[in-house]
Amino acid sequence: MxxxxxxxxxxxxxxxxxxxxxxxxxxxxxxxxxxxxxxxxxxxxxxxxxxxxxxxxxxxxxxxxxxxxxxxxxxxxxxxxxxxxxxxxxxxxxxxxxxxxxxxxxxxxxxxxxxxxxxxxxxxxxxxxAAPLAVFSKGFAVDKWYNAIISDIIQMGKVGIIHGDLSAYNILDFNGEPYLIDFSQALKLSSSTKSFLLRDVNNINQWFLRLKYRDILSAEEVEARIGKSL
Ligand SMILES: Nc1ncnc2c1ncn2[C@@H]1O[C@H](COP(=O)(O)OP(=O)(O)OP(=O)(O)O)[C@@H](O)[C@H]1O
Ligand SMILES: [Mg+2]
Structure with missing residues (x-):
C-alpha cells in the first residue's frame, strides 16, 4: 500500500x-x-x-x-x-x-x-x-528520424489525431528509433485544431533545420499528404 x-x-x-x-x-x-x-x-x-x-x-x-x-x-x-x-x-x-x-x-x-x-x-x-530524450541523445540518424517523425504526423493525421506538443523534449531515442511520448496536449484533427498540426510540423522542421537537415516538407505539404479537407 x-x-x-x-x-x-x-x-x-x-x-x-x-x-x-x-x-x-x-x-x-x-x-x-x-x-x-x-x-x-x-x-x-x-x-x-x-x-x-x-x-x-x-x-x-x-x-x-x-x-x-x-x-x-x-x-x-x-x-x-x-x-x-x-x-x-x-x-x-x-x-x-x-x-x-x-x-x-x-x-x-x-x-x-x-x-x-x-x-x-x-x-x-x-x-x-530510461531511453534518453532526443534533445540529450548522443546522436541519431537525422535523415531516418526526420522521415519517421513526419510519417508519424501524417499517419496520425490520417486517423484524425494531432500530437500537439512535438519537440525534441517529447521524443525518446530508444534503440536508435524515435518514440513519441507525452500526448497530454493531443487533439482530434479538425478545422479548429488544424493550427496545432501546422505548429507540430513547423517545430519539427525548425529542429531539423538546426541539425542542418535540408530536405524538409512544408506544413502545407504534410497537410496535403494527410489528404483531409479541413
Ligand atoms: N513511457 C515512458 N518510458 C520512459 N520514460 C518516460 C515515459 N514517459 C515519460 N517518460 C519520461 O518522463 C518525462 C516526462 O514525461 P512527459 O513528457 O509525458 O510529461 P511532462 O512533460 O511532464 O508532461 P506534461 O506536458 O503533461 O506536463 C519524459 O521526459 C521522459 O523522460
Ligand atoms: Mg513532456
Missing part, C-alpha cells in the same frame, strides 16, 4: 487512493525514482504484477493546469464537471489518443491503464534505465 505518511507531502489523498487501487489491481508496484516532473505531471518508474517495466504518469491537481484546461477542453469538445473531474478527463483523453496512435503501429509507449489522474504505460528503456 502507498502509505499516506510517505506520499502525503507529494500527493493529495485522491491521488494516494488512486495509486492504491492501481497497485491492488496489479498495474503498478512500488514507485521508483522520478523519470520526470514537469509543470503538470510526475512520471515514475515501476514494475507491475506481471514483472513488466512501466512508466506511471500522474497529473498534478495544480492551479497551472486548471488555467489551461478550459481552453483545451473546449477544443476537445467538452467542458463540464468540477476541477478533479476535468483533470481526470484530461488524463483519459491523453490515454485515448495515445492508444489510438499505438493501435496504428506507431512507435509510442503502449498505454496499459488509466484511472482518475494516473496513467500506466510501457516503460521505454530497459532494466530501469
Amino acid at each position: 502507498f502509505e499516506r505518511k510517505t506520499y502525503a507531502h507529494v500527493f493529495d489523498q485522491y491521488t494516494v487512493t488512486t495509486l492504491n487501487k492501481l497497485e491492488s489491481d496489479g498495474y503498478i508496484g512500488q514507485l521508483f525514482g522520478a523519470l520526470g516532473s514537469g509543470k503538470e505531471s510526475y512520471v515514475f518508474y515501476s514494475v507491475d504484477a506481471q514483472e513488466r517495466e512501466v512508466a506511471v504518469k500522474i497529473h498534478r491537481h495544480s492551479i497551472y493546469s486548471f488555467k489551461k484546461i478550459p481552453e483545451y477542453l473546449k477544443l476537445r469538445g467538452k467542458s463540464s464537471g468540477g476541477f478533479l473531474k476535468r483533470i481526470d478527463d484530461w488524463m483519459k483523453y491523453e490515454f485515448t489518443l495515445q492508444t489510438k496512435a499505438f493501435s496504428i503501429g506507431l512507435k509510442v509507449s503502449e498505454p496499459y491503464r488509466v484511472y482518475n489522474n494516473v496513467m500506466v504505460m510501457k516503460f521505454i528503456g530497459k532494466d530501469g534505465l
Whole structure:
C-alpha cells in the first residue's frame, strides 16, 4: 500500500487512493525514482504484477493546469464537471489518443491503464534505465528520424489525431528509433485544431533545420499528404 505518511507531502489523498487501487489491481508496484516532473505531471518508474517495466504518469491537481484546461477542453469538445473531474478527463483523453496512435503501429509507449489522474504505460528503456530524450541523445540518424517523425504526423493525421506538443523534449531515442511520448496536449484533427498540426510540423522542421537537415516538407505539404479537407 502507498502509505499516506510517505506520499502525503507529494500527493493529495485522491491521488494516494488512486495509486492504491492501481497497485491492488496489479498495474503498478512500488514507485521508483522520478523519470520526470514537469509543470503538470510526475512520471515514475515501476514494475507491475506481471514483472513488466512501466512508466506511471500522474497529473498534478495544480492551479497551472486548471488555467489551461478550459481552453483545451473546449477544443476537445467538452467542458463540464468540477476541477478533479476535468483533470481526470484530461488524463483519459491523453490515454485515448495515445492508444489510438499505438493501435496504428506507431512507435509510442503502449498505454496499459488509466484511472482518475494516473496513467500506466510501457516503460521505454530497459532494466530501469530510461531511453534518453532526443534533445540529450548522443546522436541519431537525422535523415531516418526526420522521415519517421513526419510519417508519424501524417499517419496520425490520417486517423484524425494531432500530437500537439512535438519537440525534441517529447521524443525518446530508444534503440536508435524515435518514440513519441507525452500526448497530454493531443487533439482530434479538425478545422479548429488544424493550427496545432501546422505548429507540430513547423517545430519539427525548425529542429531539423538546426541539425542542418535540408530536405524538409512544408506544413502545407504534410497537410496535403494527410489528404483531409479541413
Ligand atoms: N513511457 C515512458 N518510458 C520512459 N520514460 C518516460 C515515459 N514517459 C515519460 N517518460 C519520461 O518522463 C518525462 C516526462 O514525461 P512527459 O513528457 O509525458 O510529461 P511532462 O512533460 O511532464 O508532461 P506534461 O506536458 O503533461 O506536463 C519524459 O521526459 C521522459 O523522460
Ligand atoms: Mg513532456
